[in-house]
Amino acid sequence: MAKAFNKIFWGSLLVFFNFYINNFDILPNFLGYLFIYLGLTGLMSYSDQFSKAKTYVLILGVVSIPLIYQFEAHITEQIEMTTNTYILMAIYMVVAFVQLGFVYHFMRGLLEIAQVAPFTSLEKKTGTLLRFYIILTIVTQIISLLILISHAFALSLAPIILVLAIVSFIVEIILLVLIRQFRSKSLEQDMN
Template sequence: MTDIAKAFTKIFWGFMLVFLNLNINQFDLFPDFIGYFIIVSGLSDLSTFSSYFKKANIYAILLGVASIPTYFIGEINILEGFIPSTSTILILASSSIMTLIHLVLIYYLLKGSIELANQHKQESLANTTKNNLKIYVIVVLSVAILTPFALNISEGAALTLITIGAIASFVVEIMILILIWQYRKIFNNIQA
């Protein structure tokens, strides 16, 4: 496997750990901070190819450090009901901030990936990445903007809004994972 493919493999598995939320007795088997630090390792390997990877690395480090407390605090479980309270508002606020930082991380990762694809004459991959980036930004910003409104509507409507946002977020995160895996496959074949 080539160095670029190895770097994208690390990034893929790092995001997979962040994406997975497997709990046993309230114990998260895959803490987000471990995933973010694996992403940091992959981005460091790519930093010579684009300054965007260096910028993404800063946000991955920030998310890795910031997600350590959430490992101990926990997250909102929308299946248990949604009751606005001070702690709910604080958790939603910190979650929204983390989501926006994650958005910036993805933005710089994909901008660097576009540069890398163009450097290696992979125009189709670069165009796919540009389109996925637009979709990702639109969906994530829409969810981030609409989520606070859940505090001011009925519980049923709030659960519906949060569920739709969660599904949309799930779909675009899968889209990004698939794209990262495509980079891994293509760059393994290019430099093999």
């Protein structure tokens, strides 16, 4: 179990960090999703939720391939909403909901492991983080939809977008820490 969590952790870390050189992602997300997929395969015997999560990870891996190239964004005083901007925003919204599906099933699987193992200290953390992640994703996508409908909202929602970006960053780090904690607990359990 610890090896599977290790793969998921490193895969999530690859997805989390984006390093671009000349607009190309040198650590492509699809590699991270491959690691996550392999890790989920190792956890399938503990919960069928991990099998469901694999489907979403496969979709994310395929969708992330064309996103290796980052289109140049020119920052001006006025936000320009081009056709490419709308298309990219729509793609990222779909990706966010697929990501939500993955995280939902992954964390439901973690909850099942926490209940059976028992990892009681991690059970409450996982449930709370799952609820918060769902709410954060939905709020973020509603705001993105408002911007997509009328770009006039973009400037007025800028402070909210900044706060959501910071909170999302923190939540992703908490998720990485949680994965590491499950790995540590599974190592302890294997030792006993």
